[in-house]
Amino acid sequence: MELVTDLFINNEWRASISKQRFQTVNPANEQAIAMVAEAGVEDVELAVQVASCAFALQSTGAWSTLTAKERSRLLGRIADLMEEHREELATIEALDAGKSYRAAFEDDLPFCISIIRYYAGVIGQIEGKYLQFHHAYTAYTRHEAIGVVAAITPWNYPLMMFVSKVAPALAAGNVVIVKPAEETPLSALAMSKLFVKAGFPAGVVNVLTGGPATGEALVEHPGVQKIAFTGSTEVGKKIAANAAKSLKRVSLELGGKSPNIIFADVLNLEEAVSAACNSVFYHQGQTCCAGTRVLVEKNVYQNFLEQAKSKSSDYNQEKGTLISKKQLERVCNYISIGKEEGAKLLCGGKQLGSVGFGVEATIFYDVKNSMRIAQEEIFGPVMCVIPFEGEEEAIALANDTQYGLAAALWTSDSMKANRVMRALKSGTVWINCSDISDPSLPFGGVKMSGYGKDLGVDSLQSYTEVKSVVLKN
Numbered sequence: 001m002e003l004v005t006d007l008f009i010n011n012e013w014r015a016s017i018s019k020q021r022f023q024t025v026n027p028a029n030e031q032a033i034a035m036v037a038e039a040g041v042e043d044v045e046l047a048v049q050v051a052s053c054a055f056a057l058q059s060t061g062a063w064s065t066l067t068a069k070e071r072s073r074l075l076g077r078i079a080d081l082m083e084e085h086r087e088e089l090a091t092i093e094a095l096d097a098g099k100s101y102r103a104a105f106e107d108d109l110p111f112c113i114s115i116i117r118y119y120a121g122v123i124g125q126i127e128g129k130y131l132q133f134h135h136a137y138t139a140y141t142r143h144e145a146i147g148v149v150a151a152i153t154p155w156n157y158p159l160m161m162f163v164s165k166v167a168p169a170l171a172a173g174n175v176v177i178v179k180p181a182e183e184t185p186l187s188a189l190a191m192s193k194l195f196v197k198a199g200f201p202a203g204v205v206n207v208l209t210g211g212p213a214t215g216e217a218l219v220e221h222p223g224v225q226k227i228a229f230t231g232s233t234e235v236g237k238k239i240a241a242n243a244a245k246s247l248k249r250v251s252l253e254l255g256g257k258s259p260n261i262i263f264a265d266v267l268n269l270e271e272a273v274s275a276a277c278n279s280v281f282y283h284q285g286q287t288c289c290a291g292t293r294v295l296v297e298k299n300v301y302q303n304f305l306e307q308a309k310s311k312s313s314d315y316n317q318e319k320g321t322l323i324s325k326k327q328l329e330r331v332c333n334y335i336s337i338g339k340e341e342g343a344k345l346l347c348g349g350k351q352l353g354s355v356g357f358g359v360e361a362t363i364f365y366d367v368k369n370s371m372r373i374a375q376e377e378i379f380g381p382v383m384c385v386i387p388f389e390g391e392e393e394a395i396a397l398a399n400d401t402q403y404g405l406a407a408a409l410w411t412s413d414s415m416k417a418n419r420v421m422r423a424l425k426s427g428t429v430w431i432n433c434s435d436i437s438d439p440s441l442p443f444g445g446v447k448m449s450g451y452g453k454d455l456g457v458d459s460l461q462s463y464t465e466v467k468s469v470v471l472k473n
């Protein structure tokens, strides 16, 4: 029997006012999972009203006036509940996003829980400054909560995106409305139950399921003070333009085409090859910071190709899937484009199995950085290997992209590593490692990969407004 889900507003479950619903599908077996409520403009209006009310109640003792210690205790309670419900949450995430249960249970859940615990711990780091500019005045700054934050998230890591936005927003004393991706709404709804169980006041966390129109209504609503968005560059640009009408604060975590530079003096080529394959093929390449452009110095180029071909086949065993038929068609189309452009296919290139939307781990070599497959975000398991010679060419190729989310480089020369790191236009640079993340490590891009940071204390501060206070002595 198909599951039917409602909207979560003011700690209550309710159908959308229009009674509209849409269906979600398990991408691994193409079976229907749920009929999900679609929030319209009236539902957005209601959610913003209750969230604003929960926020405004601060003077009478609701969310924002809880002490930092109290907010920390409640966030800690959420983390405990996530531990208790880890199997259930991992099952939902695997079904919804087409991940293996192992990846959801062993990779995603522990990281999500650690993000919540991190923000429960750093709440005390919201601190102002005491300023001494004139003997006649006492001056200081306060970091205050902004108000109603709308988080709009994508389908690739639904729960991780949910906690990456909700935890710092709540830690800083804001109230939130989450609009999860229409393909993967279920983990956000499962989390809603935990917020009630943990004792969060009504209206502090709300979840509106729906598609682009729901997101747009949140962006346009004057009662929403900040949009925290993760998704495609195309939608990010629309959101920035729409949010500008009411001068809302916006943070944008967008797409990428990250370079992974392997110099000939790499300490351990085998380790670099494994990391390169993992970066591109894990979760079928649906990771924003995947190192999809592998730049390999000529002296180790052949050796890299042989090892990468052999390693890539491991990823066809795990039988992951892309999120939808549309995404499968998009990735297959890019594979055809790569062949037409004259890139050479080393391995892969076909659909994986007959059920679900998986694609074989695919490697193109002798790719030119100007080709579309090297410039456009494919968001599938497609690696482009590009040969280079020397540091200067590596830097030029790495930066020759509209994106700037992440980059990795491999060398045994620490001076060179430092020089190249500084020259790379990128939000993150990994040296002799790749795809390392931590709740304390700010993550976000430059150029068309967006602006603003998720994670770290930087993200916590982005959910606050600085007030300057001056007292005449």
Ligand code: NAD
Binding pocket: 152, 153, 154, 155, 156, 157, 179, 180, 181, 182, 210, 211, 212, 213, 214, 215, 216, 219, 230, 231, 232, 233, 235, 236, 238, 239, 252, 253, 254, 255, 256, 287, 288, 377, 379, 405, 444, 445, 449
């Ligand atoms: P998407 O941009 O299509 O959708 C993301 C979210 O935006 C969804 O919830 C969608 O309903 C909503 N949306 C769509 N149009 C909207 C509009 N006009 N106004 C308001 N909301 C709207 O992205 P996707 O296809 O779900 O995810 C894949 C993309 O996300 C990739 O480009 C990937 O690189 C990016 N991504 C980036 C990061 C990062 O941290 N930089 C992390 C994960 C994914």
